Amino acid sequence: MRFAAGRPQRFWTRNCVWIPGDALAPLEPIRLHLVQTAISRLLTTFPDQRFNPSDAEEYNRLTIAEHERIRDFLILHYWATTRHDSPFWEYCRSMNVPDTLRHKVELFRCSGRVSLSR
Numbered sequence: 001m002r003f004a005a006g007r008p009q010r011f012w013t014r015n016c017v018w019i020p021g022d023a024l025a026p027l028e029p030i031r032l033h034l035v036q037t038a039i040s041r042l043l044t045t046f047p048d049q050r051f052n053p054s055d056a057e058e059y060n061r062l063t064i065a066e067h068e069r070i071r072d073f074l075i076l077h078y079w080a081t082t083r084h085d086s087p088f089w090e091y092c093r094s095m096n097v098p099d100t101l102r103h104k105v106e107l108f109r110c111s112g113r114v115s116l117s118r
Contacts, residue, residue: 011063012056017042030070037066072101080105 011018019038020031045059078092079101097105104115 007064007067010056010060011038012059014056017059030074034066034070038063068098068100072098072104075101076105 008018017038019042020034041059041062045055047055075097079095079097081089081092083089084093107113107115
């Protein structure tokens with residue numbers, strides 16, 4: 001199975017909302033979670049007859065934030081490893097990480113607090 005990393009720049013464009021369609025292919029918990037939260041978020045921001053573009057903007061903002069939090073969590077799993085038994089793990093320990101993750105790690109190291117925001 002091929003894996004394509006990344007996300008769309010916008011999840012809601014005009015009258016189309018992208019929800020991860022392959023989520024049920026491998027019954028993988030993160031993808032199932034993303035489908036469930038995407039549907040819940042769509043129900044709370046679904047426009048009435050006077051469609052307001054701010055509905056789509058809010059949906060996109062919330063969905064992007066969720067995807068970035070999940071991305072940071074997944075990267076942390078590999079980056080924070082203490083394994084050094086192969087070139088793969090050596091690379092993971094030395095790879096660049098997003099600023100959002102770096103901030104969360106530094107906050108935890110300095111204060112023991114876990115950031116719940118972006």
